Each structure stands twice: as structure tokens, then as C-alpha cells.
Amino acid sequence: MFDDLHGHHARLSETRITDLFAADPRRAQVFRAQAGDVLFDYSKTCLDAPARAALLALCDSARLAEKRAAMFRGDRLNSTEGRAVLHTALRNLDGGPVEVDGADVMPAILDTLSAMEVFSDAVRDGRHDGAGGAITDVVNIGIGGSDLGPAMATAALAPYHDGPRCHFVSNVDGAHIADTLRPLDPARTLIIVASKTFTTIETMTNARTARAWMRDGGGDPVRQIAAVSTAPDKTTAFGIPDTQVFGFADWVGGRYSVWGPIGLPVMLAVGGAAFRAFLRGAQAMDVHFQSAGWADNLPVMLALHGIWHHQICGYPTRAVLPYDQRLNQLPAYLQQLEMESNGKGVAVTGEALPQPAGPVIWGAAGTNGQHAFYQLIHQGQQVIPCEFLLAAQGHEDDLAHHHRLLVANCLAQSEALMRGQDLAAARAKIQDRYDDAELERQARHRVFPGNRPSTTLIYPQLTPFTLGQIIAAYEHRVFVEGAIMNINSYDQWGVELGKELATALGPIVDGAQDAKTKDGSTRALVDYVLKHRS
Numbered sequence: 345m346f347d348d349l350h351g352h353h354a355r356l357s358e359t360r361i362t363d364l365f366a367a368d369p370r371r372a373q374v375f376r377a378q379a380g381d382v383l384f385d386y387s388k389t390c391l392d393a394p395a396r397a398a399l400l401a402l403c404d405s406a407r408l409a410e411k412r413a414a415m416f417r418g419d420r421l422n423s424t425e426g427r428a429v430l431h432t433a434l435r436n437l438d439g440g441p442v443e444v445d446g447a448d449v450m451p452a453i454l455d456t457l458s459a460m461e462v463f464s465d466a467v468r469d470g471r472h473d474g475a476g477g478a479i480t481d482v483v484n485i486g487i488g489g490s491d492l493g494p495a496m497a498t499a500a501l502a503p504y505h506d507g508p509r510c511h512f513v514s515n516v517d518g519a520h521i522a523d524t525l526r527p528l529d530p531a532r533t534l535i536i537v538a539s540k541t542f543t544t545i546e547t548m549t550n551a552r553t554a555r556a557w558m559r560d561g562g563g564d565p566v567r568q569i570a571a572v573s574t575a576p577d578k579t580t581a582f583g584i585p586d587t588q589v590f591g592f593a594d595w596v597g598g599r600y601s602v603w604g605p606i607g608l609p610v611m612l613a614v615g616g617a618a619f620r621a622f623l624r625g626a627q628a629m630d631v632h633f634q635s636a637g638w639a640d641n642l643p644v645m646l647a648l649h650g651i652w653h654h655q656i657c658g659y660p661t662r663a664v665l666p667y668d669q670r671l672n673q674l675p676a677y678l679q680q681l682e683m684e685s686n687g688k689g690v691a692v693t694g695e696a697l698p699q700p701a702g703p704v705i706w707g708a709a710g711t712n713g714q715h716a717f718y719q720l721i722h723q724g725q726q727v728i729p730c731e732f733l734l735a736a737q738g739h740e741d742d743l744a745h746h747h748r749l750l751v752a753n754c755l756a757q758s759e760a761l762m763r764g765q766d767l768a769a770a771r772a773k774i775q776d777r778y779d780d781a782e783l784e785r786q787a788r789h790r791v792f793p794g795n796r797p798s799t800t801l802i803y804p805q806l807t808p809f810t811l812g813q814i815i816a817a818y819e820h821r822v823f824v825e826g827a828i829m830n831i832n833s834y835d836q837w838g839v840e841l842g843k844e845l846a847t848a849l850g851p852i853v854d855g856a857q858d859a860k861t862k863d864g865s866t867r868a869l870v871d872y873v874l875k876h877r878s
């Protein structure tokens with residue numbers, strides 16, 4: 345399926361991106377896609393028009409339009425679990441009905457959103473208080489999709505916070521919950537136990553620890569613990585009153601769930617109106633994704649770049665580099681979204697994939713990375729496509745000079761990656777300091793190969809609406825890449841084996857059961873733990 349594209353890759357192997365700009369003065373205006381006022385600039389990649397046309401042809405050969413309609417229509421695309429994939433319904437604020445098994449799911453979604461808002465307003469204005477007075481702090485206990493989305497979005501929207509402080513506990517390592525709870529008042533803290541299944545061992549262990557902390561510290565667990573889950577029987581068994589339980593359906597995947605009740609901490613932090621703006625941004629991206637032609641379709645072009653750089657060029661990783669400090673959790677969020685969705689080895693049919701389906705996603709906020717791993721990005725031998733994100737404007741009006749520096753640094757990085765610096769230029773910069781062989785030696789350390797691809801997602805400002813647009817664009821990118829590779833992006837069987845083995849190892853690590861059934865390494869490590877545990 346990718347033969348044609350491999351041909352384009354070979355044809356372009358000697359082409360420099362700077363040559364493409366020289367040959368086409370309008371390249372920056374043409375090699376871009378825009379959704380609302382979010383702009384995806386992909387002109388600093390080695391794609392030319394014929395290669396792009398070949399990539400775009402994938403959309404039709406993969407029957408993308410048909411698959412996209414099937415997703416929005418509620419077909420059971422998650423074929424190993426027999427589930428629809430309808431996170432888009434959670435933000436379908438003014439769209440039409442969405443049917444699952446013949447029943448419109450929108451009334452229940454909108455009712456839950458209103459119930460969240462009623463609860464959130466009551467907590468925010470102090471009517472729903474704790475045993476010691478108005479709630480000052482919220483601790484969300486969840487992991488994976490029940491943590492990364494709300495944690496990322498809450499941090500991203502810091503300028504809009506006017507509610508209680510929100511904290512996130514995910515790791516079963518007692519250090520996480522201990523450090524989080526230590527400074528908090530158990531009588532003025534609200535705990536949200538967020539778990540789609542309400543069985544996840546990390547979350548349930550942390551939830552029980554938090555409940556004991558609250559009870560021992562004079563809090564009221566009945567009033568001060570809320571839950572978000574698809575399993576109301578289990579939330580009831582945990583002792584959480586129904587009025588403090590916010591449900592959703594199993595056709596919302598964990599990593600796609602921030603738009604519904606899993607977003608409750610975001611709503612508590614920023615309020616119902618800002619949360620709705622976040623949903624509206626995502627809905628606007630849904631409309632764009634469903635209506636724009638392939639070449640103008642921002643999520644589609646994001647996805648085609650993913651395919652080009654990973655499947656065709658063979659670059660094993662992609663760096664996500666937000667020049668927006670408040671998006672510093674975006675790389676971790678995207679690691680789950682992309683790698684748990686598309687890190688698969690078989691197609692929908694069960695047949696082995698002919699090539700790896702998903703790259704390793706990593707990254708950190710700019711400019712921090714510049715003083716750490718950018719060395720390798722610029723001069724290391726492996727090529728790492730870089731995905732920059734940048735707001736035209738920050739929120740700190742009194743610190744506008746900071747933002748100008750931030751913008752200059754972001755643009756400088758993509759320029760440096762593209763242009764590089766040859767030996768002659770490196771030599772010229774230091775020729776007054778060194779001579780002869782030492783000049784040559786020193787200059788070689790200062791060569792940048794350049795021609796390294798990067799893209800930039802640029803937006804006016806990181807508002808709730810814009811954040812919704814960005815996150816929905818990434819979700820649809822995952823969908824498009826999965827559709828082209830014909831994989832199920834919505835299950836995650838790869839996480840199960842480790843869970844099973846951890847359960848079996850529990851009694852062994854407790855010292856209650858012998859490790860003799862385990863391999864030599866595991867036995868030796870268990871031995872070490874047992875010997876060193878005081």
C-alpha cells in the first residue's frame with residue numbers, strides 16, 4: 345500500500361527542504377492546513393506536491409470517509425470489545441441525535457453535563473462543603489485516561505482557574521498520595537475517584553488510602569468523596585452517594601474521556617462556562633474534520649505527516665515540543681493517546697502488520713528541552729521529526745517580553761533544524777580563534793546537518809476553546825492513522841499481561857508465597873527485596 349510513497353521518499357532523498365522553499369516562494373502558504381484559527385504549518389518537511397498527493401491518495405484507498413462516518417454514526421469500530429467509539433458525542437453540544445443501538449444518547453450526556461455543573465457550582469461557591477468548611481482542594485485519583493487528560497487540561501487552563509486547587513494522584517507508589525495529601529486539610533478536601541472500570545488496582549488502592557486519611561483527619565467521606573465511572577454498582581459498594589457519582593458509557597475510551605465526567609476536576613478548576621468552551625472547541629474541530637477536504641483537513645494532514653515520517657521515512661520517534669509551559673503535560677497525554685491507541689502489532693483482521701504502526705512519542709516544553717536533549721535532535725545521527733506548538737500570545741500581558749523570547753526560540757529551532765550549518769560556515773565563525781588542524785577539528789564539532797523535518801501548530805492563545813480544538817485534532821489524527829493502517833485504535837490488550845502478572849506476584853512480594861515458579865531473574869530480585877525490606 346505504501347510502495348508509491350517509498351518511491352517518493354527515494355526520489356526526495358537528496359532534496360533539501362531549503363531547495364523546496366527556493367523553488368516555490370509560496371510554499372509556506374500552500375503546505376499548511378487551517379481549522380478555525382489554528383494553523384498547521386508543514387512547510388519545513390521534505391514533502392513536495394507529488395509526495396503530498398500520494399499521501400492524500402491514502403485517504404481514499406483506506407476508505408477514510410466511510411470509516412469516519414462509521415465512527416460518528418456509532419458503529420462498533422472497537423471490534424475486539426464490541427464497542428462504539430463515540431467520545432465525539434460528549435462534545436456534541438448543539439449537534440443532532442447520536443444513536444447507539446437505536447437509542448439517542450445525547451439526552452443522557454447533556455443531563456450528566458448539567459449534573460456535573462450543578463455539583464461543581466455548589467463546590468465552587470461553598471454550598472457543597474466539607475466537614476471543616478468550604479472545599480479548598482480537590483484530589484483526583486485516577487490513572488491513564490482517568491488522570492492524564494484532566495491533569496493536562498487543568499494545567500493548560502491555569503489562567504482560567506477560579507475554583508479550588510486541583511491535585512492529581514495516579515501512581516500506586518505511596519509516595520504519590522502521601523506527598524499530595526500531606527499539606528491538605530482532610531476536612532476541606534474533595535476526593536474524586538475517577539475510574540472507568542472502578543477496578544483499577546492503583547486507583548482503588550489510592551482511593552482507600554485517601555478515604556482512611558479523610559476519616560482519620562476529621563473529614564466526612566460520604567460528603568467529600570465523589571466518583572466518575574461506568575460502574576455505578578461498584579461506586580455504591582464503595583459508599584459514594586449516587587448524587588456524587590457521574591457516569592458515562594463504555595463507548596467512551598479511557599484516553600478519550602476528558603470531555604465527559606472524567607473532566608470534572610477541570611470544571612471544578614475553571615467553572616462550567618469555560619469547560620463548555622473547551623467542549624465547543626473540540627466540537628468545532630469535529631465539524632472541520634468531517635467537512636474539510638483531505639488536503640485542507642488539519643487532523644488528516646497531521647496524520648499523513650505521522651505516516652510519512654514513521655512508516656515511510658522510518659523515523660522511529662517523534663518529539664512533541666510545546667512552546668507553551670502550560671502544555672508541559674501534553675507529551676505525556678499524547679503518549680497514552682497515540683501509543684496506547686496505535687502501538688499495535690496486528691491489523692483489525694488479526695494479521696501481523698507489515699510495518700510498525702506507531703512511533704515513540706516523547707517531548708517536553710520549550711525552551712527547557714533546548715538545554716537538554718536538543719543536542720541530539722540537532723546533531724545526533726538519528727532524525728527526529730519535531731512537532732512544535734506555539735501560541736501567538738501569552739496570558740501574561742505584563743511579561744510580554746518573555747513571550748517574545750519564547751516565540752523567537754521556537755521559530756529559531758525549526759529554522760536551525762531545517763537550515764543546519766555546514767563546515768564552511770562553522771569554520772568561518774571560529775577562524776580567528778583556531779588555526780589549521782585545530783580549526784578543522786573544532787569546526788567539525790560545530791556542523792549541523794540540517795534538513796531535519798519539523799511542523800508547527802500555531803494558535804492565537806491557549807484558551808479553553810483552543811485547547812479543545814488542539815486535543816480533538818490529535819484524537820482525529822490517531823483515528824486517521826489507525827484507519828490507514830487498518831488497526832483497532834480503541835482497545836489496549838498490550839497492558840493486560842503485566843496486570844495479570846502483577847496480581848500473581850503480589851503474594852510472592854508479600855513473602856506469603858514461594859517464588860519458585862518464577863524465572864531466575866525474578867526470583868533473585870524478589871529475594872533482594874525480601875532481604876532489604878526492614
Ligand code: F6P
Pocket residue numbers: 486487488489490538539540541542543544547598599684836839
Ligand atoms: O491499563 C490501561 C487502562 O485501561 C487505560 O486504558 C485506562 O485509561 C486506565 O487503564 C485507567 O482505567 P480506569 O479508568 O478503568 O481506572
